[in-house]
Amino acid sequence: MVKVFIVYDTKYGNTKLVAEKIVEGMREIKGIETVVSDVKEVDLERIANSDAILIGSPNHWGGPSRTIR
Known part of the structure; x- marks a missing residue:
């Protein structure tokens, strides 16, 4: 079983x-x-126990949100 962890930050709910x-x-x-x-x-x-990690973030001034960084 492949374990995928998706972590995101969102400001308005879109991410x-x-x-x-x-x-x-x-x-x-x-x-x-x-x-x-x-x-x-x-x-x-x-x-730490995941095989893959996906990171989602809104774009703020050309980069990820401060919380994701």
Whole structure:
């Protein structure tokens, strides 16, 4: 089982929506376990035990949000 952790930061909810849509698609694939979390509530142990990490962030002044950095 491949464990994928998706962590995101969102200001207006758009990045959260994208993260949730990615999770929906990944759950249709056998052999993939997905976890999604707001960066403010992230469980560092779960990240450490993941095979892949996807990071979603709004774009602020040409880069990721301060919280994601």
